[in-house]
Amino acid sequence: MERSLTHIALFAALVAILGLVPQITLATGVPITAQSLGIMLCGTVLGARRGALAVLLFLALVATGLPLLSGGRGGLGVFVGPTVGFLIGFPIAAFVIGWLMERTTLPVGLAAGAASAIGGIAVLYLFGIAGMSVMLDKTPAEAAMLTGAFLPGDALKVVLAGFVTQAIARMRPGALLSRA
Template sequence: MERNLTHIALFAALIAVLGLIPRIDLAAGVPITAQSLGIMLCGTVLGAKRGALAVLLFLALVAAGLPLLSGGRGGLGVFAGPSVGFLVGFPIAAFAAGWIMERTTLSPGTAATAASIIGGIGVLYLFGISGMALNLGLSLTEASFLGMAFLPGDVLKAVVAGLITQSLARMRPASLLSRA
């Protein structure tokens, strides 16, 4: 139990640290950040439940006002902006990536890349694009077009998540809780 709590807290901190990398703001008001890499890693390394819990802890800290999102944003106001769909989708994306990791027999790197693409991109975009459409008064098609600006960077992050997960599996197999 203590080990699980430590891992959950560590990965919530990882997401926060990835927010220190300078963000790039799009015209729609949704920033491109490295934090989605942390969401992917929560699922691929911790598994579905622990990964989602790590993201929920991170979001609780953000809601409490800590400036942990990229650009030093925090507080309840961020849950009313154009990126709310992405924030709501974070724990679900981590859960989906972890669920896939737990159930596939592919090599850890391949499984993590696939899980990151399906969960960390597919599931996250489902929520993020819907949130952009609602908050910005756009059609789903228009919001999808805006959301495609994130795709090249997110595919790169999915590959990096696969490489990191593969490295962890090689160096310390027991650290890959999604496969325990």
């Protein structure tokens, strides 16, 4: 139990740290950040339950006002902006990624990449598009077109998540809780 709490806290901190990487803000007001890589790693390394809990802890800290999102944003106001769909989708994406990692027999790197693509792009984009559609008063098709700007960067993050997870599995196999 204590070990799980430590991992959850460490990965919540990882997601926060990845928000410090300089962002690129699109005209829609939605920034391109490295934080979604953290969401992917929460699932690939910690598994479904712990990964989702790490992201929920991160979001709880953001809700209390800590400036942990890219650009130093935090507080309840971020949950009524154009990024709300992505924020709601973060823990669900981490859960899906972890769930897939726990159930696949593919090699670790390939499994992590595939799970990150499904959870970190497909699932997360469903929520992000819905949030942008509502908050920006766009049709779902228009919001999907706006979200398409994120795809190249997120594809790179999928590859990175696969490599990082594979490296962790090689260096410290016991640390890969999604495969324990």
